[in-house]
Amino acid sequence: MAVTDEAIEKIKDMIVSGALRPGDRLPKESELAADLGLSRNSLREAVRALSLIRILDVRQGDGTYVTSLDPQLLLEALSFVVDFHRDDTVLEFLAVRRILEPAATAMAALRISEQQLDALTAQLDKLGDDPSVEDLVACDLEFHRGIVQSSGNSVLCSLLDGLSGPTTRARIWRGLTQEDAVGRTLREHRAILAALRDRDAEAARSWATVHIASVEQWLRSTL
Amino acid sequence: MAVTDEAIEKIKDMIVSGALRPGDRLPKESELAADLGLSRNSLREAVRALSLIRILDVRQGDGTYVTSLDPQLLLEALSFVVDFHRDDTVLEFLAVRRILEPAATAMAALRISEQQLDALTAQLDKLGDDPSVEDLVACDLEFHRGIVQSSGNSVLCSLLDGLSGPTTRARIWRGLTQEDAVGRTLREHRAILAALRDRDAEAARSWATVHIASVEQWLRSTL
DNA sequence: ATGACCTGATACGTCGGAGGTCTTGAGCGA
DNA sequence: TCGCTCAAGACCTCCGACGTATCAGGTCAT
Numbered sequence: 140m141a142v143t144d145e146a147i148e149k150i151k152d153m154i155v156s157g158a159l160r161p162g163d164r165l166p167k168e169s170e171l172a173a174d175l176g177l178s179r180n181s182l183r184e185a186v187r188a189l190s191l192i193r194i195l196d197v198r199q200g201d202g203t204y205v206t207s208l209d210p211q212l213l214l215e216a217l218s219f220v221v222d223f224h225r226d227d228t229v230l231e232f233l234a235v236r237r238i239l240e241p242a243a244t245a246m247a248a249l250r251i252s253e254q255q256l257d258a259l260t261a262q263l264d265k266l267g268d269d270p271s272v273e274d275l276v277a278c279d280l281e282f283h284r285g286i287v288q289s290s291g292n293s294v295l296c297s298l299l300d301g302l303s304g305p306t307t308r309a310r311i312w313r314g315l316t317q318e319d320a321v322g323r324t325l326r327e328h329r330a331i332l333a334a335l336r337d338r339d340a341e342a343a344r345s346w347a348t349v350h351i352a353s354v355e356q357w358l359r360s361t362l
Numbered sequence: 363m364a365v366t367d368e369a370i371e372k373i374k375d376m377i378v379s380g381a382l383r384p385g386d387r388l389p390k391e392s393e394l395a396a397d398l399g400l401s402r403n404s405l406r407e408a409v410r411a412l413s414l415i416r417i418l419d420v421r422q423g424d425g426t427y428v429t430s431l432d433p434q435l436l437l438e439a440l441s442f443v444v445d446f447h448r449d450d451t452v453l454e455f456l457a458v459r460r461i462l463e464p465a466a467t468a469m470a471a472l473r474i475s476e477q478q479l480d481a482l483t484a485q486l487d488k489l490g491d492d493p494s495v496e497d498l499v500a501c502d503l504e505f506h507r508g509i510v511q512s513s514g515n516s517v518l519c520s521l522l523d524g525l526s527g528p529t530t531r532a533r534i535w536r537g538l539t540q541e542d543a544v545g546r547t548l549r550e551h552r553a554i555l556a557a558l559r560d561r562d563a564e565a566a567r568s569w570a571t572v573h574i575a576s577v578e579q580w581l582r583s584t585l
Numbered sequence: 586a587t588g589a590c591c592t593g594a595t596a597c598g599t600c601g602g603a604g605g606t607c608t609t610g611a612g613c614g615a
Numbered sequence: 616t617c618g619c620t621c622a623a624g625a626c627c628t629c630c631g632a633c634g635t636a637t638c639a640g641g642t643c644a645t
Binding site for chain 3: 616617618619620621622623624625626627628629630631632633634635636637638639640641642643644645
Binding site for chain 2: 143147151154155180183184185187188189190191192194208210213214216217219220221222223224225228231232234235238239242243292293294295298
């Protein structure tokens, strides 16, 4: 195994074992390199790799720190990975979302706050009659994220965020706007919201399922 | 933005845009560094980072290649990330698994092959009366993976694989063996298998839910 | 006394070059 | 034809130097 890979493992072990805790500062590059028995260059490769997936936070002129290691932060790297997938696997991602999102929406029905409901309503109202693709993507993202956040499970939230991140959604919406599906999709958003307001978990789950299934169906017919 | 980060973005763009396809070979380090306008050292940091998350495959003496970009491969990096999470977030991961796994098991009920069923049965039979923790973990992993693979969705499979990877499972089993939960858990495995053999998707879903809920319940009581 | 500003120490960022090691494939001999 | 040798090519590791950003402490004007 290459020295850099060893370094990655050792740093990982230091964190997993608790020797390094979230927020802790690592020894400076030259010292850490000496401790781990490799050159500064090779160590930097290890640090850079861990920083890409948000394990470490490198601040020039200051030092290198362990991040908070929050699920939200770490799963952020997921969207980076998802961006690499080609269209032919979008359906598989959507199928997973179809499993997770209804469950999350049902959970949210029991926990979502009144003010969050009002915020979602206001957000839907804000969208004009002829919104741009960018607006639709942003609105869609915000809407679902707002609901999933109210599920109370940050792992679930981050996962859904990563699975159907901006890129994937943009691809889908770009196609949707070419059809007449925009209106229906927005109406489904309102139906989900109404179910949440009624605290009707099963209705919320079903609407969420319908919502994603309709996108899935459309997508399947065009690929 | 640092030159290394720029390089990461540029390489990512080359792949996403299709200029580099899965399996393609990158220009050699010195050339690519010259093309992107940075030093070889800095480029290596970018390549190393992308190789940690399985976007690139670096082979010493040969060259650097774009991986297959299979969901399975890319989501493998997920387990690396999950390893960093502390015990207090295990419950959230388990909650997500509780959503995904029953759905996957239900899907598998409709698609799993006879020989796969036989293989799972044989595997359960192989486990003796007093298995070690390592055997239990390996068996548990194999059992659930075998089922989820039969769901036919590789993203779902990889995701579950990553979410409840070896580390998480080991932590749980190490605790479980201290109680009398081993026998019950193995019986639940057999019940899931029986439902699959009956092609009874709903029964399979329910048994899977019960199975994970019982682990969840136990875990909640001990944390 | 308080605030802004300057400055030195510190730590990460980038670079170029020098050897080392591994893989591959062409070339050679049995 | 098969197996071996070996040289070219590509990645691996390291070193030393310099650039750049941050922070802490001191200085000076208010």
